[in-house]
Amino acid sequence: MTTLPQSTDKKLGLVIDLDTCVGCHACVISCKEWNTSNYGAPLSDVDAYGGNPVGTFLNRVHSFEVKQENKPAQVTHFPKSCLHCEDAPCVTVCPTGASYKRTEDGIVLVNESDCIGCGLCAWSCPYGAREMDALEGVMKKCTLCVDRIYNENIPERDRVPSCVRTCPAGARHFGDLGDPDSDVSKLVAERGGMDLMPEQGTKPVNKYLPPRPKADVEEIDVLAPFLQRQDEEAGGFLGWLDRTLEKL
Amino acid sequence: MHPAPSVIIFTTMSGLGLGLMVFLGLGFLDVSGFVAFVFVAIAFALLGGGLLSSLFHLGHPERFIKALRQWRSSWLSREGVLSFVTMGLFGLYALLWIFWDMRIGWLGLLAAASALLTVFATSMIYAQMKSIPRWNSFLTPAMFLLYALAGGALLAAQSYVAGLLFLLLVPLQVIVWVVGDRAFGATGSDMGTATGLGNLGKVRLLEKPHSGTNYLMKEMVYVIGRKHAAKLRLFALVFGSLLPASLLLFFPHSMSIAFAAIAIHLVGLFAQRWLFFAEAEHVVGLYYGQR
Ligand code: SF4
Ligand code: SF4
Ligand code: SF4
Numbered sequence: 009m010t011t012l013p014q015s016t017d018k019k020l021g022l023v024i025d026l027d028t029c030v031g032c033h034a035c036v037i038s039c040k041e042w043n044t045s046n047y048g049a050p051l052s053d054v055d056a057y058g059g060n061p062v063g064t065f066l067n068r069v070h071s072f073e074v075k076q077e078n079k080p081a082q083v084t085h086f087p088k089s090c091l092h093c094e095d096a097p098c099v100t101v102c103p104t105g106a107s108y109k110r111t112e113d114g115i116v117l118v119n120e121s122d123c124i125g126c127g128l129c130a131w132s133c134p135y136g137a138r139e140m141d142a143l144e145g146v147m148k149k150c151t152l153c154v155d156r157i158y159n160e161n162i163p164e165r166d167r168v169p170s171c172v173r174t175c176p177a178g179a180r181h182f183g184d185l186g187d188p189d190s191d192v193s194k195l196v197a198e199r200g201g202m203d204l205m206p207e208q209g210t211k212p213v214n215k216y217l218p219p220r221p222k223a224d225v226e227e228i229d230v231l232a233p234f235l236q237r238q239d240e241e242a243g244g245f246l247g248w249l250d251r252t253l254e255k256l
Numbered sequence: 257m258h259p260a261p262s263v264i265i266f267t268t269m270s271g272l273g274l275g276l277m278v279f280l281g282l283g284f285l286d287v288s289g290f291v292a293f294v295f296v297a298i299a300f301a302l303l304g305g306g307l308l309s310s311l312f313h314l315g316h317p318e319r320f321i322k323a324l325r326q327w328r329s330s331w332l333s334r335e336g337v338l339s340f341v342t343m344g345l346f347g348l349y350a351l352l353w354i355f356w357d358m359r360i361g362w363l364g365l366l367a368a369a370s371a372l373l374t375v376f377a378t379s380m381i382y383a384q385m386k387s388i389p390r391w392n393s394f395l396t397p398a399m400f401l402l403y404a405l406a407g408g409a410l411l412a413a414q415s416y417v418a419g420l421l422f423l424l425l426v427p428l429q430v431i432v433w434v435v436g437d438r439a440f441g442a443t444g445s446d447m448g449t450a451t452g453l454g455n456l457g458k459v460r461l462l463e464k465p466h467s468g469t470n471y472l473m474k475e476m477v478y479v480i481g482r483k484h485a486a487k488l489r490l491f492a493l494v495f496g497s498l499l500p501a502s503l504l505l506f507f508p509h510s511m512s513i514a515f516a517a518i519a520i521h522l523v524g525l526f527a528q529r530w531l532f533f534a535e536a537e538h539v540v541g542l543y544y545g546q547r
Contacts, residue, residue, distance in 0.1 A: 011328065011329045026452075026453075036465070060468055060469075061468050062468055062469055062470060062471075063470075064471065065465075065466075065470070068465035068466070068470075069465050070461065070463070070464065070465050070543055070544075071461075071462040071463035072447070072451055072453060072459050072460065072461060072462055073459070073460050073461075073462040074453050074456045074457040074458065074459050075457050075458050075460070076456070076457035076458070079457070082456065082457070083462060084451070084453060086451055088465075088543065097385075097386065097387070100329045100330065101330055101331070101332065101381075101384065102326060102330055103322075103323035103324075103325070103326050103330040103332040103333035103336065104319070104322040104323050104325055104326060104333075105322075105325055105326050106322075122319070122322055123315070123316065123319075124314050124315065124316045124317070124319045124320055124322060124323055125314050125315015125316045126313065126314055126315075126323070126332060127313075127315075127475065128330075128332055128381070130471075130472070130475065130476075131257070131385055131387065131388065131475075131476070131538070132384075132385055132386075132387055133387065133540075134386070134387040134445075134539045134540065135540065135543075136472045136476070136540035136543055139470065139471040139472060140315060140471050140475075141315075142471070144315070145314075145315025145316050146315055146316065147315075202452045203452070204449075204450060204451070204452055205445055205449050205450055205539065206449070207443060207444050207445055207449060208386055208387065208445070208539070209386065216452050218452060218453070218456070219453075219456065
């Protein structure tokens with residue numbers, strides 16, 4: 009059905025910490041690896057080793073710079089995958105019913121055998137969370153690793169999304185955002201978790217934790233003086249070493 | 257948005273075909289037999305050709321029949337259902353007209369209404385997109401409907417009616433562009449709201465997520481030069497409506513004038529539809545440093 013459920017029993021989703029993400033793209037790779045070999049059609053690459061590689065990804069990391077006048081610029085790495093919106097426009101536009109939101113946990117999925125590849129759902133998503141696979145001709149999107157989180161064949165600690173399991177910085181958290189007592193809900197309350205483009209009215213389930221304010225220190229680059237080039241006539245111990253080695 | 261030829265051909269051709277069905281259904285054009293058949297055939301060829309072309313836009317065209325299922329919620333599905341209903345109603349009306357010379361008023365009226373609704377459903381596919389502010393307006397259906405009606409009147413040899421409709425189209429098209437130019441700004445969406453970092457300072461893209469391109473950028477982050485667009489707009493306005501209107505209203509009606517108007521309108525219509533897609537900015541561009 010392409011109508012949205014009135015409400016869902018759970019609101020499973022991700023909380024992404026923009027303060028701790030180091031922009032290593034490990035989640036991008038682990039997401040691609042898990043999802044190309046499990047649920048649904050593989051995530052194809054075209055011209056993977058050529059000059060113009062293009063591929064399907066369900067999770068991508070952008071990097072932004074935020075700058076206030078007369079302050080140093082601040083870099084924020086920004087992972088983006090489907091936000092499993094409560095008012096998901098990508099579900100209601102679908103002509104076939106392939107795009108749907110689950111009543112039990114709120115996960116937004118695509119039934120690939122029904123998808124005609126019209127691309128309308130990708131048009132309707134403000135966040136660019138859906139990508140049409142170039143080889144399969146069907147719509148791909150984050151599944152919230154639905155085939156991991158309920159999977160009894162893998163060890164319990166692995167029953168979280170692949171990107172969450174992989175993140176070396178612990179910047180991705182998974183849980184039920186519909187339950188105010190869950191760890192993720194507490195984290196969101198504590199850190200002021202926010203919605204992306206709330207003006208689009210999609211009511212995203214995934215939340216983003218803003219970067220913590222940086223202390224205004226004058227000189228933060230403590231290593232810089234040591235890294236200056238010292239070509240000519242180094243003095244002290246290094247100079248002595250240099251001269252001694254030269255003589256040998 | 258990427259101006260895909262298949263979608264441009266689909267919206268223009270099916271619009272013209274449906275517009276022609278409206279006028280034939282309403283009882284315009286006092287002909288019968290073979291001449292009636294020719295007009296009916298043109299209408300079906302335009303609508304059918306348009307629908308066929310839209311299939312080229314799909315990743316899995318062989319499954320298109322599944323698209324008729326979700327008419328309760330999806331405009332694309334409604335459009336599909338309505339085009340089949342229109343073809344059925346109009347087909348029946350045309351059969352009786354061509355072979356028995358009977359034009360059943362109420363049946364024609366139903367076919368005409370269904371044809372108009374189909375054009376409306378097509379336009380709503382675009383107008384419903386909140387993520388594409390330029391399209392997200394009641395002006396989109398108004399524009400699609402008027403283009404279909406004016407073109408349909410012209411094809412149904414209703415020179416005077418067509419001339420008036422084209423004349424109406426000139427200010428409407430200008431309004432669509434002027435309002436459309438302000439639409440993105442009016443949403444309040446910018447890189448600050450897209451990233452949620454706006455309150456920390458001025459946001460700019462430092463690195464794209466990848467060195468190459470991707471589906472999103474190819475499909476939705478289409479950039480056209482301003483100067484280029486201004487010229488094309490003038491071209492689309494003059495050829496799409498201004499010139500056909502003048503030809504039909506100020507010149508004595510004749511076959512050659514009508515054919516000239518059709519040819520000129522077609523060229524302008526393609527330019528207009530190309531711009532409709534190419535100029536429409538998707539908010540996802542904000543994540544890629546557009547705007
Ligand atoms: S992020 Fe996009 S694809 Fe995911 S539910 Fe929201 S609108 Fe749909
Ligand atoms: S691309 Fe597939 S899932 Fe998306 S709207 Fe079209 S049919 Fe539905
Ligand atoms: S939850 Fe799974 S599918 Fe979604 S971004 Fe993470 S790894 Fe990819």
